Amino acid sequence: MRALLNQRSITLLVLAAVIAALPFVFPSSYYFRVASLVWVSALAAIGLNILMGQAGQVSLGHAAFFGIGAYAVAIGPTHLGIPPWAALLVGAVLSGILAYLVGRPILRLKGHYLAIATLGLGVLVALVITTESRWTGGPDGMPVERLTLFGWRVSGSYTWYWVTGGLLLVGTWIALNLDETPTGRAFRALHDSEVAAQVVGVDVARFKLQAFVIAAIYASLAGSALAFMNGFINPDQAGFLHSVELVTIVVLGGLGSVFGSIVGAAVLITLPQALTIFQEYEHLLLGLIIIVAMIFMRNGIVPSLSGLLVRRARS
Amino acid sequence: MTILKANDIGISFGGVKAVDGVSFSASPGQILSIIGPNGAGKTTLFNIVSGVYTASRGSIHLADEDVTGLPPHRLAARGLSRTFQNLQIFQRMTACENVMVGRHLREKCSLLPALFRTPSVTRQNRETRAAALDLLAEVGLKDAADVPAGSLPYGACKRLEIARALAAEPRVLLLDEPAAGCNAVETEEIDHLIKQVADRGVAVVLVEHDMKLVMKISDRILVLERGRPLVEGTPREVRDDPRVLEAYLGQHGAREAARA
Numbered sequence: 165m166r167a168l169l170n171q172r173s174i175t176l177l178v179l180a181a182v183i184a185a186l187p188f189v190f191p192s193s194y195y196f197r198v199a200s201l202v203w204v205s206a207l208a209a210i211g212l213n214i215l216m217g218q219a220g221q222v223s224l225g226h227a228a229f230f231g232i233g234a235y236a237v238a239i240g241p242t243h244l245g246i247p248p249w250a251a252l253l254v255g256a257v258l259s260g261i262l263a264y265l266v267g268r269p270i271l272r273l274k275g276h277y278l279a280i281a282t283l284g285l286g287v288l289v290a291l292v293i294t295t296e297s298r299w300t301g302g303p304d305g306m307p308v309e310r311l312t313l314f315g316w317r318v319s320g321s322y323t324w325y326w327v328t329g330g331l332l333l334v335g336t337w338i339a340l341n342l343d344e345t346p347t348g349r350a351f352r353a354l355h356d357s358e359v360a361a362q363v364v365g366v367d368v369a370r371f372k373l374q375a376f377v378i379a380a381i382y383a384s385l386a387g388s389a390l391a392f393m394n395g396f397i398n399p400d401q402a403g404f405l406h407s408v409e410l411v412t413i414v415v416l417g418g419l420g421s422v423f424g425s426i427v428g429a430a431v432l433i434t435l436p437q438a439l440t441i442f443q444e445y446e447h448l449l450l451g452l453i454i455i456v457a458m459i460f461m462r463n464g465i466v467p468s469l470s471g472l473l474v475r476r477a478r479s
Numbered sequence: 480m481t482i483l484k485a486n487d488i489g490i491s492f493g494g495v496k497a498v499d500g501v502s503f504s505a506s507p508g509q510i511l512s513i514i515g516p517n518g519a520g521k522t523t524l525f526n527i528v529s530g531v532y533t534a535s536r537g538s539i540h541l542a543d544e545d546v547t548g549l550p551p552h553r554l555a556a557r558g559l560s561r562t563f564q565n566l567q568i569f570q571r572m573t574a575c576e577n578v579m580v581g582r583h584l585r586e587k588c589s590l591l592p593a594l595f596r597t598p599s600v601t602r603q604n605r606e607t608r609a610a611a612l613d614l615l616a617e618v619g620l621k622d623a624a625d626v627p628a629g630s631l632p633y634g635a636c637k638r639l640e641i642a643r644a645l646a647a648e649p650r651v652l653l654l655d656e657p658a659a660g661c662n663a664v665e666t667e668e669i670d671h672l673i674k675q676v677a678d679r680g681v682a683v684v685l686v687e688h689d690m691k692l693v694m695k696i697s698d699r700i701l702v703l704e705r706g707r708p709l710v711e712g713t714p715r716e717v718r719d720d721p722r723v724l725e726a727y728l729g730q731h732g733a734r735e736a737a738r739a
Contacts, residue, residue, distance in 0.1 A: 338594050345593035345600055346586040346607075353569050353580045360567035363529055364647055365555035365584035374590060420571075 172340045175423050179336055183329040187322075196321040198437055203328035204390045206429035207335045209413040210422055211382020214339060216411070217420030218348065219375035220355030221271060222279045225286020226410050229259040229380040231293055231402020233387030234308075238397045239299055241309040248311045252388040256381050263380035264373065271372040283404070290402045305398025308391045324393045331389060332426070335382060339422045342378075351375055352420075383410075416457060418464025427465050431457075481506050482682050483559070483651045488527055488537035497523045498534075499706040505651060505682040510673065512685045512693045514717075515703035516727055521686040522564055524703070525655050528684075529561045530554045541651065556584055560649030562640040564656045564686070570629035574620055574639055577628050578611035581646025585610075614642040618672060634665045641672060651682045658689045670696055694718060702726065 183203075190196055212226050236255025240246035246254065270281040293300050300306060311318040318327060342348040350371045353361040358368050391397045400406060409432065417428025435453065439446045461468035481504040488501045498520040505511045513521050526532040528539060530551040538547045541557050549557075560581075569577050586607055592600050615621050618638040623631060628639060637657055644652055654673065658666040670692055677683045687693050693700065693714070700717040702709040704726040710717055717723055 341596040342593055344604055345596075346583060346588040346603075347590055347593045349572070349576060349580050350583060350588070352572055352576075353583075356569040356571055357567040359531060359551070360563065360569065360643075361580065362551035363531070363555055363561050364581045364643060365552050366580070367552045378594075 172343070175340060176333070176337060179423075179426065180333060183333065187325070193321045196325040198434060200321060200324045200328045200393060201390075202426075202430050202433045203325075203332040204386050204393070205410070205413060205433055206426040207328075207332050207389070208383045208386035208410055209417070209425035209429050210332075210335050210339045211379040211386075212410050213414045213417075213420065213422065213425045214342065214351070214382070215375045215379035216414055217418075217424075218342075218351040218355065219372055220351075221372055221375065222275075222282065222411075223376070223379065223407075224279050224283040224411065225289070225404075225407050226282070226379065226383055227402050227404070227406035228286045228289035229263065229383035230387035230390075230406065230410075231289055231399070232259045232262065233384030234391035234397045234401050235293060235300055235387075236384070237311075237388045237391045238306050238308045242306070243299060248309055248392070249313060252311075252385070252392075255388050256384045259380040259384035260377050263377045267373045267376040268369075271369065271376060283407075286402075286404055286407050290399055290404065293402050294399045300399070303399060305396060308395050308397055310395065311392040318392065321393075328389055328393065331385065335385075336422055336426070343422075347371070347374065412454065416454060416464060418467040421464065421466045424464050424466035431465070482542055483528070483684070484540040485524075485528055486538050486540070488524065488534050488539070490523060490527060490532060490534050490536075496706050498527065500537075501701075501703065501706070501708050502537075503684075503701050503708075503711070505684050507650070507680045507682050508677055509698040510677050510683045510685060510696050512687060512697040512700045513703060514687065514690075514693055514700060515709070518705070519703040519726075520706040521703060522655055523706075525561065525653050525684075525686060529559060529653055555647060555649075558648075558650035559653070560644040560647045560651070561653035562637075562644050562655055562657060564659065566633075566636050566640065568628045568631075568636050568639055568643075570627070572628055573625050574615060574628050574631060574635075575608060575611050575624040577639055578614050578642050578646045579607050581614075581643035582607045582610060584647055611642075611646060614646055615639075617645075617675075618642045619668060634661045637661060637665075638669070638672075641669070645676065649681060651684065652676060653684045653686075655686045656688060657685070658687060658692055666692055 186199055208230055212223065215221050215223055233255040236258060237248055237251045240251025240254055241248050266285055270278060273281050294303050350361065350366045353366060354368050354371055362368055387401060390401065413428035413432050414425055416431060418424030436446060436450055439449050442449055457465065483505040486502050488498055489496065490498050501524055503511065513524065515521055523532065527534045530549055533548050538545060540546065541559060546554060546557060569580060586603055612621065612624055615624050618641055620635060620638060620642065623635060628636065631639065641657060658669050661669065666689060673683060673685065674696055697714050699711065700714055701711045702717060702723050709726055710720050710723055
C-alpha cells in the first residue's frame with residue numbers, strides 16, 4: 165500500500181509541478197488558452213474514467229452533463245438572475261439528479277445496450293438545448309456572464325489557466341482518493357465480476373449509480389468552467405461528437421488511470437492545434453495517430469508506457 | 480439446530496428440470512457435501528441458494544428467516560458466502576484487494592468521506608488490509624498479497640476465493656469444487672482449511688468431485704442425480720448404497736464394481 169500511496173502523491177505532485185512550470189515556457193496567451201482547454205477536458209475525462217475505467221460502465225452521452233453544466237451558468241444569471249457561482253452549483257446538482265433518475269433504469273443494461281441508452285440520453289439533452297431557443301439561443305448558442313467571486317472578476321486566459329488548473333488538481337485528488345476506499349474497490353470489483361461482487365455483499369446497482377452520478381457532476385463542473393472561460397456557449401458542447409471525444413480521451417489515455425485521462429486530454433486537445441500546419445490533412449493525421457496509438461498501446465498511453473518502464477527497470 | 484434450510488427447490492431451463500424437488504439443511508460446524516455425476520444440478524442448486532438464480536419453486540430459510548428470492552448481496556448481508564466453480568476473482572485487483580472487497584459488508588462505506596479521504600477512511604483501510612493479510616496467511620498466500628490476482632496460478636486463485644468468502648465472516652459458506660484442478664498437496668491443504676472453518680462454527684456446504692476429500696471431511700452427504708435427490712446420509716451410508724454406484728457408473732458399471 166505504501167507504494168500505492170507514493171504513486172498517488174507522485175501523480176499529484178507531478179501534475180502540480182507541470183501546472184506551475186508551464187507558464188514559464190508559454191510564449192503567448194494563446195498557449196494559456198489551449199492549456200486551460202486541456203485542464204477542462206481532463207476534468208470531465210477523469211470523471212468519466214471513474215465510470216468507465218473503474219466501474220466498467222460505458223457512457224456515450226456524457227457531453228449531456230457537460231452541456232447541462234455549461235448552460236446552467238449561461239441561463240441562470242441571464243434569465244433567472246441567479247449569481248454565476250450559484251448557477252455552477254445548480255448545474256452540478258441538476259446533473260447529479262438527472263444522472264440518478266436516468267441511471268436507475270439504464271444501468272441495469274449491459275455493454276452495447278447501455279452504450280445505446282446513454283447515447284439516447286445525450287441526443288435527447290442536445291435536442292432540448294437546440295430547440296428551446298427562447299432559453300438557450302438555439303443552434304447559435306448564447307453569451308455567458310463573467311464569473312465574479314467576492315467582487316473579483318475572473319477573466320483573461322492567464323487567470324483561467326490557474327482557475328482551471330486548480331480545479332483539475334482538486335478533481336484529480338478526489339479521484340485518486342476514491343481508489344483506495346471501500347467504494348473504489350466496489351467499483352473495480354463489479355467491473356471484473358459482477359456476480360462475485362454481489363456474493364460478497366456489494367450492491368451492484370447502487371455502486372453503478374454512484375459512479376454515474378460522480379461522473380455526471382465532474383462533467384457538469386467542467387462544462388460550467390468552459391462556459392465561463394469562453395464567455396459563450398453553443399449546443400456542440402452537449403453534442404454527440406463531444407461525447408465521443410470524451411470517451412476517446414479516456415480510452416487513449418488509459419482506462420482506469422487518472423493520470424491517463426489528463427495525458428489523453430493533452431494529446432487530443434493539443435494535437436489538432438499542432439497539426440493545423442498540415443491544413444486539409446489535419447483530420448486524416450489525427451485519426452491515423454489515434455489508430456496507431458491504440459494498436460501499439462492497447463491499454464492506453466499511460467498504462468502501456470508505465471508497464472514498459474517497469475519491464476525495463478526489471479531487466 | 481439448522482441455520483440454512485432449503486425446501487423442495489426446483490428450477491427449469493426451457494423445459495429441462497435442472498433441479499427438481501431438492502431439500503437439504505446445514506448446521507453450524509457441520510460439513511454437508513453435495514455430490515452427483517456431471518449435470519446433476521449441483522452448481523445450479525448453489526446458484527439458487529446464493530440468490531444468483533431465482534427458483535421456480537421451493538423456499539430457502541436462513542437463520543429462521545425466509546430469504547427465498549433475495550438478491551445475492553442481501554443474502555451476503557445475512558451471512559451467506561460462496562465460491563465459484565469457474566473462478567470469479569477480480570483479475571485486475573491484487574490478491575489483497577480481492578480479500579479486502581470480501582470485507583465490504585464489515586466496512587463503513589459512505590461516499591463523501593471516501594472522496595475527501597478523511598482520517599477515518601485511512602484508518603479503516605489499514606484495518607481492512609490487516610484483516611485481509613491475516614486471511615491470506617491462513618490460505619497460504621501471504622507472499623502473493625500485492626500480486627495482481629490475474630497472474631496467480633489456478634490453485635492459488637481457488638484459495639484466494641476461499642479467503643475472500645471468509646473475509647465476510649459468513650455463517651454459511653458454500654464451496655463449489657474448491658479442490659478442482661488442485662494437486663494432492665493442495666487438496667490436502669484445502670481439506671485442512673475447510674475443517675478449520677467448520678470448527679469455528681460455520682456451516683459448510685461443499686460441492687466436490689474429489690471423493691477422497693468428500694468421504695474424509697463430510698458429516699453428511701447428499702447425492703443428486705439429474706436434478707433429483709437420490710440419497711442422503713453419512714459418508715459410510717452413501718458409500719455403501721448401490722443406487723449411488725449406479726448413478727455414477729451406470730447399471731453395468733455398478734454390477735462390475737459390486738463384483739470387484
